[in-house]
Amino acid sequence: DFLPHDENLNSQPFMRWRERFLYCIAGINRGAAATGEVKGSYLNMTAGNNDEMITRGEFAKELGSVIVMTDLVIGYTAIQTAAIWARANHMILHLHRAGNSTYARQKNHGINFRVICKWMRMAGVDHIHAGTVVGELEGDPLMIQGLYDTLLKTKLSIDLPKGIFFDMDWASLRKCLPVASGGIHCGQMPQLLNCLGEDVVLQFGGGTI
Template identity: 25%
Template sequence: MTAPDRIHASYLIETPLDPAAVAEVMAGEQSCGTFKRVEGETDALRARARATVEGVEPLDSAAAPSLPNARLKRQQVPGPWRRARVRLSFPVANIGANLPTLAATVAGNLYDLGESTGMRLETLQVPAGYRRRFDLPRLGIAGTRAATGVAQGALVGTIIKPNVGFSSVQTAELVGRLCAAGVDFIKDDEVCADPDHAPLAERVPAVMAVVRAHQQRTGKLVMVAFNITDEVDAMRRHADLVQREGGSCVMASLNWCGFSAIQALRRHTPLALHGHRNGFGALSRHPLLGISFQAYQTLWRLAGVDHMHVHGLAGKFAQADAEVIGSAHDCYTPLAEGLDDAVMPAFSSGQWAGTVPPTWAAIGRDDLLFMSGGGILAHPGGPAAGVASIRQAWAAVRTGQPLAEAARQAPELAQALAFFGTP
């Protein structure tokens, strides 16, 4: 259990020096110390404000450094380059309810330390009282289900394709076809926010007109995540427009907007906030640099997002399936004991009916957005058949039926298997 006045973080480090000594440097650098003790840095102040080394676990060594380090090279420090897992804790009082400063504290200058040739923030835990000082998701899993009318089963979604280039009218026409096809969720691509050829001022009313018409015909309100990524005032205006038009969700590119902007947006709008992580690979792909998804999603959940992208199993991106699975379970895990603050993981990237079985097998639940672009829009029977094939796949896995067997009575699924290939 996390102490009520401490934030805990763990790191994977690489260094040619003593890892325990480097851990002490890390603790000092990210709290009240510098490379030499200064006037005013009393024992009393250090006892109150210094980060604490909670543990150092030696791991393997490497024959060559993982990252360049001009300081160590200049000093001609030889290897081997030792790896270790370091656990630190930080006083809550150093930070307060300040998300950018929390990120600067648990990461910040650590990536530039002259003692290391590898530095990765792996885990981040906050105490319950501290977590309550930040925004909770407005909808989360239960609220997203309620807003879409999907009481059980995976939410089947798709992405506007082509990513960019459509006019507002063309986008609305496509959304109308997708609503008729039976999707629960539609999102803009991350590269389409407020383009000249389809500005949000035109696109939102055009799209929501067909969404409302579909709702009047069928009773179902399809959730559309409009990409409103922009500077703060513009995002507030765009969110207000979506809300006036009867929409239920907005999307933002988290890494490029920043913590403060997302917090400001969360506090401004009651709509579902769909957190898109594009750019996360730059922070995570090197195993000895950056940040793991567990720590990353902890920070963004403190900003109050409702959905988090995790990519998809057997998808088109670089992440291993194990990382995708772990990321989804991170989204379901409360940030602190006694809280119900789970967010809905969004599976995307090359998803189709054939990736449903490994998803179900790995996750064991269907509280998720299963978003398929080509798997719906490229289905040989058209978008409605694409949606049907995915729903048929989910129905099969829930009863333990192999897809090939289910496809005998499900022509859309059979078409998908024949067209897209073996899962």
């Protein structure tokens, strides 16, 4: 079981990042000890500059975390910097899509989220919020399946109903695991797995009941 930090958690006066990391790891250790199960949390290393971001990642690793996260809003150079650091330090990097709607939801202007999926896969992100079909990030099922195919397949073929307009061979480039998160609950698992397949991380939050 893993619990993500939410998007845009930086280091507000009421929740400084170092104390937040310590509280999270303490809770993780208590939960693991009580249940005998693996527990974890995506510690958000988002910061105002690359050096501070890496400092936070190093602290998360020092505490024993195996996964960290960043937000899309930190920018592509910072995302790729985080991905390179995570790979070198054997950490999983989760990317929250916070900020994408400012340019990905316009029908006649902006960047389709499918393009962002391609960029993040090339940048080396391990998993990314990619839509749910149901819940907060609901969308056309075929369009969402197209996003998942873009992240997971080694070769894409033209599939217009899914929004894939070009053939694309990813060769040996690493896959990026899609994450279904946002307003979904455990009762929707059959529907989600039927539509999205089994190569997906399902995140069920406390605010969905």
